[in-house]
Amino acid sequence: MQNEKVALFIIFGGSGDLARRKLYPSLFRLYQKGYLKDHFAVVGTARRPWTNEYYHNIIKESLADLKPDDAQATAFADHFYYQSHDVTNTEHYVVLRDLAAKLDQKYQLNGNRIYYMAMSPRFFGVIVGHLKSEQILTDAGFNRLIIEKPFGHDFQSAKELNSEIRTSFSEDQIYRIDHYLGKEMVQNISAIRFGNNIIESLWNNRYIDNIQITLSESLGVEERAGYYETAGAMRDMVQNHISQIATLLAMEPPVSFSAEDIRNEKIKVLRSLHIDTIEEAKRNFVRGQYGAATIDGQQLDNYRDADQVATDSNTETFVAGKMEFENFRWSGVPFFVRTGKRLAQKATRVDIVFKQVPQNIFKAASDNDELAPNVLTIYIEPTEGFGLRANAKQIGQGYATRPVDLDFRHSARATANSPEAYERLLLDALNGDSTNFTHWDELAQTWRFADVIEQAWAQEPAADFPNYVSGSMGPKAADELLARDGAKWVFDPARPEIEN
Ligand SMILES: NC(=O)c1ccc[n+]([C@@H]2O[C@H](COP(=O)([O-])OP(=O)(O)OC[C@H]3O[C@@H](n4cnc5c(N)ncnc54)[C@H](OP(=O)(O)O)[C@@H]3O)[C@@H](O)[C@H]2O)c1
The missing domain is CATH 3.30.360.10 (Dihydrodipicolinate Reductase; domain 2)
Known part of the structure; x- marks a missing residue:
């Protein structure tokens, strides 16, 4: 399809409230509309030790309000991969890098990556630093960072957070969400x-x-x-x-x-x-x-x-x-x-x-x-x-x-x-539109x-x-x-x- 978007999503906080209530249903709507089709995959990370199978059930549960067709929900959930990951543990990023590379090949994602920070802001800096140092950022495609609010607690903390993020991402790669x-x-x-x-x-x-x-x-x-x-x-x-x-x-x-x-x-x-x-x-x-x-x-x-x-x-x-x-x-x-x-x-x-x-x-x-x-x-x-x-x-x-x-x-x-x-904003980020x-x-x-x-x-x-x-x-x-x-x-x- 002409409109199909190609990307790997890595969601930090993949077991959390925001991911389940907002992100998964929004990704599914993009799937139903054909923006996401064959060439996408999602890695959900969090510390709890879930299996892929269990994660697929979580994804399908999160779609309940949309009353999806069973086969379509299963086909969608098949694009999701769970990785138990503590964001403060450097070794876990090595596993994440290998998984991302494998999925990139499997789904032909051209190195396009969207990193979604769906967890507490105190971890944003450590995650972003590791994305760079452990070479999860790709040279081939786009690397876009979606960041949730709150972005800082005051001007000084926001400035510090921004400086941390800017060591790995340029301003035009950063998508700060204000869902309004x-x-x-x-x-x-x-x-x-x-x-x-x-x-x-x-x-x-x-x-x-x-x-x-x-x-x-x-x-x-x-x-x-x-x-x-x-x-x-x-x-x-x-x-x-x-x-x-x-x-x-x-x-x-x-x-x-x-x-x-x-x-x-x-x-x-x-x-x-x-x-x-x-x-x-x-x-x-x-x-x-x-x-x-x-x-x-x-x-x-x-x-x-x-x-x-x-x-x-x-x-x-x-x-x-x-x-x-x-x-x-x-x-x-x-x-x-x-x-x-x-x-x-x-x-x-x-x-x-x-x-x-x-x-x-x-x-x-x-x-x-x-x-x-x-x-x-x-x-x-x-x-x-x-x-x-x-x-x-x-x-x-x-x-x-x-x-x-x-x-x-x-x-x-x-x-x-x-x-x-969230559906609108995710599609904007896939399109590289930061308006x-x-x-x-x-x-x-x-x-x-x-x-x-x-x-x-x-x-x-x-x-x-x-x-x-x-x-x-x-x-x-x-x-x-x-x-x-x-x-x-x-x-x-x-x-x-x-x-x-
Ligand atoms: N929920 C909303 O509607 C909403 C709306 C606007 C903005 N936000 C923002 O979105 C972000 C996430 O909110 P949320 O409500 O989804 O929070 P949440 O339900 O508490 O989810 C936090 C996630 O982070 C994971 N996590 C915590 N510590 C970790 C660690 N050391 N390593 C790896 N994963 C870890 C948790 O899983 P484990 O415990 O398994 O590690 C969980 O998946 C926050 O910045 C919040 O302000 C949320």
């Missing part, structure tokens, strides 16, 4: 902006009042408490996913839609991202931690009661804040961002709030003094689409106005067929930005934690933050929807 960049509607931000003159021509500080990015989760930290306790919402969501969405919203139109042109624009706009002083960070960012609540008869506990969480934990499960890009297009337009756990509703969305018309001529006719602002909403999750809130005349006598929503949502059938983020991965320069800047806020918070432990109840939209201070700039959150599940 693989989501359909995040990719659609560029289409909405650059494919619509009526939108792009208004996309600046003359017409836009503020931009709001919300990534709210209804679940608590669940089984990720151990990791979360050391990270918090700032590092887990704002430094990476939210900053990436803000960058796509703020960047200038690229010359073309090539990876290089887009990256250049992203890096350029990030250079204009205002890095707060400590004092500004204290004013511009609000942190929260969830407290107990009973919702629908279900008792939800405090974050501090979770396993592996300190009873006096200072870790934030909620962040709201203001980002600013200091350039001609965005000067004076706040980008309000918000993310948290145990919030009222699971949703990822962007609300672009436009400035008011210069004069409200309907004032006398309406009960309401204010016209509602126009809002363009990009729905990213759980439904995908976009909507525009506009003002229209209320039916009947007089000239009262009311807001109406023009709403477009992709159908459930269309989104069911849309590739999952939807994070460049080091982007990461460096977003870490510099996040570091100041972390430093501001480290100066003063949060005295009021827990400061929001589970099932709310976070602490009151998050509303006050916007009120200071004369704004309010557009997305508020407690507010009744507008009826069209």
